Amino acid sequence: MSPIISISNVSKTYASGLQALKRIDLEINKGEIFALLGPNGAGKSTLINIVCGIVTPSTGTVVADGHDIMKDYRQARFKIGLVPQELATDAFETVETSVRLSRGLFGRRTDPNQIEKVLRSLTLWERRGDKIMTLSGGMKRRVMIAKALAHEPTILFLDEPTAGVDVELRRDMWNLVRELRAQGVTIILTTHYIEEAEEMADRVGVIHKGELILVENKSALMHKLGKKQLTLQLQEPLKALPSELSEWKLELKGDGYVLEYTYDGKAERTGIPSLLRRMTDIGILFKDLNTHQSSLEDIFVSLVSERQ
Amino acid sequence: MSSEPNIRAFNRYGVWAIYRFEMARFLRTAGQSILTPVLTTSLYFVVFGSAIGGRMAEVDGVPYGAFIVPGMIMLTILGESISNGSFGIYFPKFTGTIYELLSAPISPVETVLGYVGAAATKSVILGLIILATSTFFVDLHILHPVAMVAFLVLTAATFSLLGFITGIWARSFEQLSFIPMLVVTPLTFLGGAFYSIDILPGIWRTLTLFNPIVYIISAFRWCFYGTSDVGIEVSMLMTATFFIAGLAAVSWIFKTGYRLKN
Ligand SMILES: Nc1ncnc2c1ncn2[C@@H]1O[C@H](COP(=O)(O)OP(=O)(O)OP(=O)(O)O)[C@@H](O)[C@H]1O
Ligand SMILES: [Mg+2]
Numbered sequence: 001m002s003p004i005i006s007i008s009n010v011s012k013t014y015a016s017g018l019q020a021l022k023r024i025d026l027e028i029n030k031g032e033i034f035a036l037l038g039p040n041g042a043g044k045s046t047l048i049n050i051v052c053g054i055v056t057p058s059t060g061t062v063v064a065d066g067h068d069i070m071k072d073y074r075q076a077r078f079k080i081g082l083v084p085q086e087l088a089t090d091a092f093e094t095v096e097t098s099v100r101l102s103r104g105l106f107g108r109r110t111d112p113n114q115i116e117k118v119l120r121s122l123t124l125w126e127r128r129g130d131k132i133m134t135l136s137g138g139m140k141r142r143v144m145i146a147k148a149l150a151h152e153p154t155i156l157f158l159d160e161p162t163a164g165v166d167v168e169l170r171r172d173m174w175n176l177v178r179e180l181r182a183q184g185v186t187i188i189l190t191t192h193y194i195e196e197a198e199e200m201a202d203r204v205g206v207i208h209k210g211e212l213i214l215v216e217n218k219s220a221l222m223h224k225l226g227k228k229q230l231t232l233q234l235q236e237p238l239k240a241l242p243s244e245l246s247e248w249k250l251e252l253k254g255d256g257y258v259l260e261y262t263y264d265g266k267a268e269r270t271g272i273p274s275l276l277r278r279m280t281d282i283g284i285l286f287k288d289l290n291t292h293q294s295s296l297e298d299i300f301v302s303l304v305s306e307r308q
Numbered sequence: 309m310s311s312e313p314n315i316r317a318f319n320r321y322g323v324w325a326i327y328r329f330e331m332a333r334f335l336r337t338a339g340q341s342i343l344t345p346v347l348t349t350s351l352y353f354v355v356f357g358s359a360i361g362g363r364m365a366e367v368d369g370v371p372y373g374a375f376i377v378p379g380m381i382m383l384t385i386l387g388e389s390i391s392n393g394s395f396g397i398y399f400p401k402f403t404g405t406i407y408e409l410l411s412a413p414i415s416p417v418e419t420v421l422g423y424v425g426a427a428a429t430k431s432v433i434l435g436l437i438i439l440a441t442s443t444f445f446v447d448l449h450i451l452h453p454v455a456m457v458a459f460l461v462l463t464a465a466t467f468s469l470l471g472f473i474t475g476i477w478a479r480s481f482e483q484l485s486f487i488p489m490l491v492v493t494p495l496t497f498l499g500g501a502f503y504s505i506d507i508l509p510g511i512w513r514t515l516t517l518f519n520p521i522v523y524i525i526s527a528f529r530w531c532f533y534g535t536s537d538v539g540i541e542v543s544m545l546m547t548a549t550f551f552i553a554g555l556a557a558v559s560w561i562f563k564t565g566y567r568l569k570n
Contacts, residue, residue, distance in 0.1 A: 014570055052411040055570050074319070077413040088404030097332065104325020105412040147408065 003027035004155060004186050005051065010060030011210075012046050020046040022210045024060070028155075028188060033181055035201035035218075036190040042207040044190040045085050048157050052082045064155060078107055081153030083144050085160045085190075091133035095124055098132060099146045106151035118146045121176065138169045145176070156180060158189040162196060174200055198222055228265035230272060232279075233258060233288040244282050248275050259286070265293060322414040326422025327429075330396050334430050341430070342437055345384055349438045352380050353445040356502055367504050368535040373446040377439070378529040379501030382463070385435045386496055386521065389464050390488040392427035393471025398484050401475070401568075410569060416562035420472060420555070427468035428461065435460050448532070456531035462547055463524055467492075469554035476567055495521045505537045520546060 005028040012021040020043045028034050036044045049055040051062050053073060062069045067076035090098045099115055108114075119125045122142040127135060132143055141161070148156060158177070162170045177187055177200060191197055197204050197218065204221050206214040214221070237256030248271055251260045263270045279286070334341055356376055367375045400406040409419065442448060450456055470487075478484040499521035505513055516522055517538070527543030530536035536543070561568065 054407055054410045056565055074413040074415075077411060080411070082407070082411050084407050086404055088407060090400075090405055091403065092333075093329075097329065101325050101329045102408060104321045104328075105408060105414060107319045107321050107413050109321055110325075 002030055004030040004065055005188075006063045007047070007051070008061050008063075010047070010050060010057050010062060012043075012050060012055065013058045020210050021050075021057075024212050026205060026212060026215065028186060029203075031181065031184055031186055032202040033177065033187045033189070033200050035197035035204045036188065036207060037192070037194070037197055037204055038190075038207035039192070043210040044207055045159055046210075047207070048082070048159050048188065048190065049084075052080055052157060053077055054082075054084075074107075078151070079153055080155045080157065081106075081148035081151065082157045083141075083148045083159060083161060085163070087137065087140055087144070089132045089140050089143055092131060094129050094131055095119065095135070095143055095146070096128040098143060099150050102147040103150035106153075108151045114152070115150065118149050121149075121179075122146050123172075138165055141165065141169075145173075149180075154184065155186045156188070158187065160190050160192070162191065162193070170196075222266075223264075226264055226266040227293075228263055228270075229292045230261040230263065230275075231258060231290050231292065232261070232286040235285040235287050238284065242282060242284070244278060245275070247271075259284075319414050319418050322412060323418045323422045323425070326419065327426045330423060330426030331429065334392075334426070341434070345388075345434045345438050346441050348384070349380060349441045350445075352376070353442070368506075368533070370533050370535070371446065374448060375504075375529075375533075376502050377442045377446065377448060378532050379496075379525050380442070381435045381438050381460075382521075382525050382528055383493075383496050383501050384438055385431050385460065385464055386467050386492050386524075387488050388431040388434055389427060389467035390471035390474065390492055391485075392430050393424055393468035394475030394478065394484055394487070395471075396423045396427055396475065397472055398475035398478055402481075406568065416559050419562070420469065420558050424465060424468045424472050427471060428464040431464045431468065432460055435464070450532050451534045452531045456528070459528055459531055459544075459547075462551065463528070466547055466551040466554060469551065469558065473554060473557055473561070476561055479567075492521075495519050496525070499525050500537060501525055520550070523547070 005026075007024055007026040007028075010021060010024045011019070013019045024047060036047070038044050046055060050057045051064065051069060053069060064076040065079045067073075067079075069076045090101070093101075096115065096119070099118065100110060103115065104110060116125065119128055122145055124139070124142055124146055127139065132140060135143065145158075145161070161173050161177075165173065174196075177189070181187060189196075189200070201218050204214075204216055204218050205212055234257050238252060238259070239256060241250055241252055249262050251262075252258070253260055261272070261275060263272070353373065356372075358373075366372065397406075400409060439448075474487045475484065478486075498516065499519050500516070505516050505522060505526075508516060523538055523543040523546045526537040527540050527547070530540045530543075560566070
């Protein structure tokens with residue numbers, strides 16, 4: 001697959017002196033859904049805003065659909081639609097007026113049919129004549145999506161599309177994203193929710209403190225995230241792992257008092273019942289146990305410490 | 309996917325979209341937008357034209373009531389242009405919808421054409437309404453009608469552009485009204501809107517010549533009556549220079565992202 005966006009060596013230091021991005025290199029493939037994950041302040045919005053022309057990069061270049069975003073900004077931006085993180089609408093205007101403005105701004109002729117199509121797809125058609133300020137928060141977010149889609153972009157950025165959105169709207173949003181992908185639109189979204197990336201994305205990138213610490217196919221990442229750990233507090237300490245337990249991925253910790261078993265939480269068979277049975281058979285007794293799923297946060301931590 | 313328009317050269321749909329959006333806001337409140345200047349003009353005639361004018365003879369051979377018409381129109385044009393021009397761009401900054409303009413394939417010149425074009429159109433409409441209202445109070449003969457309209461448009465465009473820059477610069481609504489309230493209105497009153505600067509004593513007259521609005525009002529009055537306090541060419545040149553300086557400032561603003569981008 002050919003990249004539709006190439007980000008090379010992009011960094012950003014804000015006027016405050018804060019370095020929000022450190023030399024990012026990233027390629028987005030045509031037609032994929034790419035999820036950008038990362039904790040608050042990681043630099044996700046900064047990266048998106050640079051590609052869309054809202055923030056000026058300190059270094060580096062971005063090419064979107066073959067056009068440099070600085071030199072050929074017209075052609076590049078013509079292809080791009082953006083739904084920013086913050087809710088910002090023309091409160092005193094009607095839904096339709098606002099969406100029509102967007103289409104024109106992005107260089108397309110007024111087309112009532114296209115506007116109708118977009119408004120219907122976001123179930124905004126009935127509210128088209130209403131002032132935006134009279135809509136609920138979720139509806140306003142839909143208006144922002146309609147505005148971003150009004151000029152039929154081939155690349156769509158969704159900066160936390162499901163933050164503060166109810167379950168139903170989230171489902172709708174996911175369906176819409178899938179529909180757009182089916183039409184050939186490339187989608188880059190940011191999220192804090194691992195399940196959202198899991199549900200939607202083809203590939204996932206993880207940003208942490210301005211660094212892109214991982215870019216991977218979703219399945220590979222989910223495999224990592226699917227790891228779970230069983231911790232057993234033993235009654236008597238062990239000096240070494242007994243050979244009878246070599247079938248399991250075990251680690252001995254805490255002066256021999258703790259036995260840790262790492263397994264795939266998504267697998268049919270976890271291996272836990274057989275492990276416990278075997279331990280009873282050979283007389284290793286435990287007084288307590290707990291399981292722990294490695295979170296995105298754990299992955300961040302391990303990835304960051306790996307890099308150092 | 310519909311065919312791609314040629315936006316390489318000029319994003320005309322973008323300019324038109326901004327213009328239409330801005331004009332729609334004006335037309336929505338048309339009643340109010342029009343009533344205000346009509347009322348104000350009538351008040352000026354009552355106060356200056358009748359009350360004071362009755363005691364004043366002619367100025368430069370023009371009856372006082374007619375003499376103040378160009379100044380009165382300019383007073384509104386300057387104020388309205390600045391506030392329309394600044395509000396149009398300040399409001400999206402304030403609400404955050406500016407993100408869309410910044411991410412759109414539209415150049416600084418096109419953006420200015422849309423916003424400043426709409427702001428100038430509004431004030432020209434208001435100027436013409438005031439002119440029409442005046443005919444109810446005084447007899448008007450416009451000596452150079454074409455020049456009058458041309459100058460009206462140029463002035464409206466120039467001050468809308470200055471307003472646009474104010475709107476980008478402003479960080480609060482207070483700052484937004486600072487320029488029109490504290491700079492333009494006083495300078496207009498002192499700029500001979502209601503008198504000929506020739507009646508001022510020597511030193512004051514010289515000082516007044518540093519007020520750029522003197523040249524604008526004077527030139528506009530020339531379009532009506534063929535007399536002016538200062539040379540008409542100088543006035544035209546001044547206004548055009550203003551306009552070009554404004555354009556240069558705007559292109560610098562967009563290039564550097566001043567108060568627009570991080
Ligand atoms: N305009 C700005 N001026 C100075 N610093 C900024 C500005 N915008 C963002 N930052 C800082 O840059 C860093 C990255 O911010 P950014 O908004 O890109 O993070 P994010 O990953 O989108 O976070 P979140 O998940 O909270 O949206 C943060 O430390 C933030 O405080
Ligand atoms: Mg963000």
